[in-house]
Structure formats: C-alpha cells, structure tokens
Amino acid sequence: MMAAAILGAVVVLGLLLGGTSITLRRRYTVITVRGQSMLPTYADGDRLLVRRTADYGRDDVIVFPMPADRQVDGMKWLIKRVTAVAGDSVPADVQPAAGPGSVPRGCVVVHGDADSSLDSRQLGYIASASGLGVVVRRLRS
Numbered sequence: 001m002m003a004a005a006i007l008g009a010v011v012v013l014g015l016l017l018g019g020t021s022i023t024l025r026r027r028y029t030v031i032t033v034r035g036q037s038m039l040p041t042y043a044d045g046d047r048l049l050v051r052r053t054a055d056y057g058r059d060d061v062i063v064f065p066m067p068a069d070r071q072v073d074g075m076k077w078l079i080k081r082v083t084a085v086a087g088d089s090v091p092a093d094v095q096p097a098a099g100p101g102s103v104p105r106g107c108v109v110v111h112g113d114a115d116s117s118l119d120s121r122q123l124g125y126i127a128s129a130s131g132l133g134v135v136v137r138r139l140r141s
Helices: 002-027
Strands: 028-032 047-051 061-065 077-085 107-111 133-139
Touching (some): 061 107
Antiparallel strands (some): 047 133, 061 133, 077 107
16 A cells, blocks of 8 residues: 555656646757857857747847748858847847837847847847747856
C-alpha cells in the first residue's frame, strides 16, 4: 500500500514537472548570437534567454525573422534593439527605407548596436507580430 502511494506521488510529480517544462518552452527559448552586429552588448557565441512575446518597448532587444532574400549561411533570425515604437517619429537614418512620419501601429524600428548592422536602415519597419520575442538575459556560455 505504501509503495503504491509513493509510486502514485512520483507519477503525479512527473506529470506536473513535465507540464511545467512544456509551458516554459512555450514562453521561453534560448538562441545563440552569430555575428558582430550587437557588439558590445552581445558577442558572437553568446547564448540568450528569449521570452516569447510580440509586445516590445523602446530599448528592448528583440529576435525576429531575417527576410528570406537576406539569409546567409542558414541564419534565419536577427537580434536588434528597438529604437522606435508605434507613434514615434521615424528616425532620420531609417527614412530612406521606411519614409518620413510616424511608426505605424504593429511595427517597430530596430538598430544593431554596431554601425555595420542589417537593421531598419535597410529593412524598414519590423512587424511586431513576426518577432520571436524579447531578450531577457545572457546565459553562461
């Protein structure tokens, strides 16, 4: 009787922990930085914890899909800093790609921390809904 109760408790605990693991994977993911565009904040090889969301604020670092025609060496995601959100004025250096005025609803403007970054200066607006999420923190390498 005691062994059955212990076994039952172990099974229930395993199910609870398994469900927690699935929930965490739905809310968070880990990505690895490739390239130099976010130096000095993040370096090539840094591993980052990303919270899955499409709700971004100014200065958040986000992960979003790289346009298919810009993918090189299998890179499918970009990591950039949000510099303008819906309603903000379009930064002057982005106007050639996005036009003057205000950032439209559902979009953000992003910049890499390094000057030689593929970002809104070439891509224009980024649709918030297309993003993977926002970087929460760097993990140990």
